[in-house]
Amino acid sequence: MNLTRRPRRNRKSEVIRNMVQENFVTVNDLIYPIFVLEGQNQALEITSMPGIYRYSTDRMLDEIAACVDLGVKAFAPFPVIAENKKDRFATESFNKEGLFPSFIAEVKKNFPDVVLMTDVAMDPYSSDGHDGIVDNGEILNDATLEILAKMALEQARAGADIIGPSDMMDGRVGFIREYLDKNGFQNVAIMSYTAKYASAFYGPFRDALDSAPKFGDKKTYQMNPANAREALLEAELDTLEGADYLMVKPGLPYLDIIKSLRDNSHLPIAAYNISGEYAMVKAAAANGWIDGEKAMAEVLLSFKRAGADIILTYFAKEFAQYLKKIS
Numbered sequence: 301m302n303l304t305r306r307p308r309r310n311r312k313s314e315v316i317r318n319m320v321q322e323n324f325v326t327v328n329d330l331i332y333p334i335f336v337l338e339g340q341n342q343a344l345e346i347t348s349m350p351g352i353y354r355y356s357t358d359r360m361l362d363e364i365a366a367c368v369d370l371g372v373k374a375f376a377p378f379p380v381i382a383e384n385k386k387d388r389f390a391t392e393s394f395n396k397e398g399l400f401p402s403f404i405a406e407v408k409k410n411f412p413d414v415v416l417m418t419d420v421a422m423d424p425y426s427s428d429g430h431d432g433i434v435d436n437g438e439i440l441n442d443a444t445l446e447i448l449a450k451m452a453l454e455q456a457r458a459g460a461d462i463i464g465p466s467d468m469m470d471g472r473v474g475f476i477r478e479y480l481d482k483n484g485f486q487n488v489a490i491m492s493y494t495a496k497y498a499s500a501f502y503g504p505f506r507d508a509l510d511s512a513p514k515f516g517d518k519k520t521y522q523m524n525p526a527n528a529r530e531a532l533l534e535a536e537l538d539t540l541e542g543a544d545y546l547m548v549k550p551g552l553p554y555l556d557i558i559k560s561l562r563d564n565s566h567l568p569i570a571a572y573n574i575s576g577e578y579a580m581v582k583a584a585a586a587n588g589w590i591d592g593e594k595a596m597a598e599v600l601l602s603f604k605r606a607g608a609d610i611i612l613t614y615f616a617k618e619f620a621q622y623l624k625k626i627s
Contacts, residue, residue, distance in 0.1 A: 562607025
């Protein structure tokens with residue numbers, strides 16, 4: 301047998317494999333989603349997300365300090381809002397003295413160099429649990445934009461570096477961009493949840509925030525998992541409206557969408573390795589079915605290979621610890 305090409309020659313030792321490795325994940329690629337709640341000295345583990353906690357601000361500052369020491373310096377906080385502060389217009393979302401703006405300001409005061417990407421959507425604050433204003437069972441698009449813009453402005457005033465509209469209302473990127481600009485926040489970026497699918501993998505996140513819809517589902521605004529070309533339309537619109545980053549959520553079932561956006565856009569692409577994906581790895585590892593650390597590393601690498609520049613992941617702290625262990 302005369303084989304002139306033997307790809308295995310480039311796999312025969314660890315040193316050679318490392319030399320020809322095409323993709324790498326570092327702590328610089330990661331954004332760590334975190335959950336903040338009211339009170340003092342609170343640390344409540346999320347049952348469906350082992351190792352992930354809802355922290356009060358004081359305890360979250362300690363958690364952020366530990367992450368910064370590991371090299372993780374970008375965070376995506378989400379607020380746990382008490383039921384008695386929720387209403388159908390999500391008015392708590394633009395209360396400048398509320399939990400979330402106060403938390404953002406406290407983090408930036410203590411850690412001025414960290415990056416905070418903040419979520420803009422009504423569901424954590426809505427008594428209906430939806431991402432928009434509900435009127436007779438219909439989600440009102442244009443009326444919701446006003447609330448999203450006021451929410452984004454309060455987050456920017458508090459110190460947010462990147463605004464993350466996750467609501468999937470039409471036109472929200474342009475509306476928020478214009479609102480931020482006219483109020484003097486031209487330098488606050490927007491990472492649009494460009495292709496956010498109506499997925500079955502969000503369950504643990506909704507447990508964390510107690511933000512599940514009180515009725516119906518989110519299929520009239522989140523995307524159909526069957527559709528790929530539609531993501532390109534959303535990406536084109538978000539780009540024209542002024543987005544600085546495009547995000548795909550969830551991550552693992554939508555690697556093809558990440559690749560499609562990478563091939564068709566010059567903007568940075570983010571992938572959200574969501575709660576259900578994290579929970580699956582943790583559950584399988586807890587049962588001894590997989591090696592949890594190796595699976596975590598492989599999952600994160602898959603996002604880079606698909607074309608993601610940025611990965612939002614609940615594995616961020618654990619992966620940083622893993623990198624230190626193997627270095």
